[in-house]
Amino acid sequence: MITTCQINKKRLWDSLMELGEIGADPAKPEEGVTRLSLSLEDLKAREFTINYMEKAGLEVRVDAVGNIIGKFAGKDPLAPIVIAGSHIDTVIQGGKFDGALGVFGAIEAVRSIKESGISLTHSIEVVSFTDEEGTRFGTGYIGSKAIVGCLEEETFQLTDDRGISYAEAFRQAQLNPALFKEAMRKKEDVKAYVELHIEQGRVLEDQDVAVGIVTDIQGPVWLEVTFQGFPDHAGATPMNMRRDAGLAMAELMLVVEEIAKKHNGVGTVGKMHVEPGGVNIIPGKSVLSIDLRHVDKNSRNEMIEELYQAISRINEKRDISASVEIKKQVDPTSCSPEVMELIEESCQELKVKAIRLQCGAGHDSLMMTKLTQMGMIFVRSKNGISHNPEEWTDKEDCMIGTQVLLNTLVKLAK
Ligand SMILES: [Zn+2]
Secondary structure, X not given: OOOOOOOOHHHHHHHHHHHHOOOEOOOOHHHOEOOOOOOHHHHHHHHHHHHHHHHOOOEEEEOOOOOEEEEEOOOOOOOOXXXXXXXXXXXXXXXXXXXXXXXXXXXXXXXXXXXXXXOOOXXXXXXXXXXXXXXXXXXXXXXXXXXXXXXXHHHHHOEOOOOOEHHHHHHHOOOOHHHHHHHOOOHHHEEEEEEEEEOOOOHHHHXXXXXXXXXXXXXXXXXXXXXXXXXXXXXXXXXXXXXXXXXXXXXHHHHHHHHHHHHOOEEEOOOEEEEOOOOOEOOOEEEEEEEEEEOOHHHHHHHHHHHHHHHHHHHHHHOOEEEEEEEEEOOOEEOOHHHHHHHHHHHHHXXXXXXXXXXXXXXXXXXXXXXXXXXXXXXXXXXXXXXXXXXXXXXXXXXXXXHHHHHHHHHHHO
């Protein structure tokens, strides 16, 4: 079946731009968009999304963990559901497209299908997942984890930088943390999951194509390492008598770079902190975050192993101790060949040139793959920039990606 139904490009673009104003200061465009999960800005964006879904004619509900779900009912209420979604929370000073395109592209696709009078057997649900980024509480994919039954109760004890617990943040958003298990979905109730997302890299731009079909997704591991040394006087303590936790951190940061390069993976230290934090005090304690990724699980595990060895070495050398906490560990995964095939067919019937590529960033699809067959459609990111105010995807590319999503959804739900 060839779909002739077309999305409304202007409506899609306007929705992205309007959402992008929430959490942004018009006087400071260089600061981008900040909508940390369940913050006031995120709550505003959530309200905007609910209203927008209702305007689009979807039946809207919010599940036990705050996932916003807009449904377009199919002819057969018992047929398993096709889900399309992404997230609307952002990192600190992020952009207008990461996550947002997947949610508002899916709304636009379903709205266009509905308006064109096409009736489908399977229902389609657009899901805006709670807290994909994990920036505020240090762990992400909360909404998708809850749906697939992987969310752990301890998550609600995590606190943000201001000491607010996840449970409290939930209550502030009118959610009851004790009910999180109610968000879980059954495998037999879901047919497939498709996510439209910006690439966040520069492969598509290099190859001069607008659309990519994702084959594999890297699984990120987030660790937090705390070194405990001794905070001595910076003048009175000779260099050979120090137990400097700051230097231990610096040494480990270089090790992260070395390990990532050696294994052809990626490693990043994005958060650093020393205590007590005085000009004339040797750091007695340091805390750093480490993000390690690889498409191959074995290589990734080797990277972690080497990191632990380096920590022991540093401890011994500097007479300090360290503790390591794994904040997040998601295994790399492959996309469903069947869904990839349908995305490919959609590209062909739309005469859209597309390539297959690997995905370096983590997404809710990493969780959804535990529940159902999963596929991802990528669109070109300008200069490959993401998690940055300069993140950009052209209007035309947003439109093409959304149109590919529409055709794919029709194929899955027909
Ligand atoms: Zn994203």
